Amino acid sequence: MLSDSMRGIDILNHQPDKDLHLITMPMPRVSGEQVLIQVKAAGVNRPDWMQRQGLYPAPIGASAVLGLEVSGIVVAIGPDVTQLAVGDAVCALLNGGGYAEYALAEQHCVLPIPQGLSWIAAAALPECLFTVWSNLVCFGALQAGETVLIHGGGSGIGTTAIQIARLLGARVIVTTGSTEKVERCLGLGAEIAIHYQNQDFVEIIQQVTDKKGVHLILDMIGGSYLNRNLQCLATEGRLMQIAIQGGNQAEIALWPIMAKRLKISGSTLRNRDHQFKAELARQIHHNVWPWLAQAQFSPVIDSVFSLADAGKAHDRLNDTQHFGKIILEI
Ligand SMILES: NC(=O)c1ccc[n+]([C@@H]2O[C@H](COP(=O)([O-])OP(=O)(O)OC[C@H]3O[C@@H](n4cnc5c(N)ncnc54)[C@H](OP(=O)(O)O)[C@@H]3O)[C@@H](O)[C@H]2O)c1
Structure with missing residues (x-):
């Protein structure tokens, strides 16, 4: 009873x-x-x-x-x-x-x-798997062999997304905010972990993808990251916006979206x-x-x-x- x-x-x-x-x-x-x-x-x-x-x-x-x-x-x-x-x-x-x-x-x-x-x-x-699966697989259509950029690699969402993306056969790049988290993201399966406080993620993405860019971005920052994310995306790349920790407002450059046929998607679970x-x-x-x-x-x-x-x-x-x-x- x-x-x-x-x-x-x-x-x-x-x-x-x-x-x-x-x-x-x-x-x-x-x-x-x-x-x-x-x-x-x-x-x-x-x-x-x-x-x-x-x-x-x-x-x-x-x-x-x-x-x-x-x-x-x-x-x-x-x-x-x-x-x-x-x-x-x-x-x-x-x-x-x-x-x-x-x-x-x-x-x-x-x-x-x-x-x-x-x-x-x-x-x-549950919360991380439902969010990550819906964004990487259902909306993002991440394919084996593609490259994904995950912002906030050390978060609950990020640590889940790194592993799921690797298991789906993708190459994983993350951003995170400390040297210790960089090491731990690499240990989880990220191929490249960018310390965003002292490295420019746009520059590094250009270098490590031979200027081709990444196919998918999982972003929880928003704000000033929007145009930088668009710069990082490959032709027909997809941006999945799941949070706006860096701000709700952003000015958007439309030309990269047209020239590269980009898709921007947002969701809350x-x-x-x-x-x-x-x-x-x-x-x-x-x-x-x-x-x-x-x-x-x-x-x-x-x-x-x-x-x-x-x-x-x-x-x-x-x-x-x-x-x-x-x-x-x-
Ligand atoms: N849309 C949805 O359906 C949905 C569902 C669940 C969660 N979310 C969102 O997803 C995010 C993660 O959730 P969580 O519960 O896993 O949160 P969490 O563990 O608290 O992670 C947030 C992380 O964001 C990182 N961060 C902050 N500024 C950053 C920047 N400029 N670049 C890269 N990383 C940065 C911080 O780590 P560093 O030390 O690396 O900076 C922090 O650990 C939250 O914003 C949450 O609201 C969305």
């Missing part, structure tokens, strides 16, 4: 930039195609921090509690759930609510725990519909789960915090010293 209450993280007074507090809150109740997961671990992502700042509101109907991914055990199922049962060990992409002892997930966003993977490692998978996420889950299960089973792909875990220390986990995210994923253990 489930309790009526649980512990979870609340943003004090629901005001932007306020502290995170562990409080007692109502237990979520399943309906329709939802399952209730007893959370073992939850991933911390930059969108959580943005939501805390009031910059990334939860979609209508989603939990106001932060947290976009968890691992744990299914403890209740809604009346329309057909693919899962109580007791299943799972990881799930959520619309919110992960920083808590229990979280609701739609059944089509739930995947089985890959064999041999810890709760912590499994919680690090959270607001996509059930069908889209269900298809992503299917493709990821089919393609990435075997790589996980054979240890060809592993999430990179930077650090683990207790649920009560969610604020410290956010501090760690913000000092940008981290490499890979930050996890809350519940």
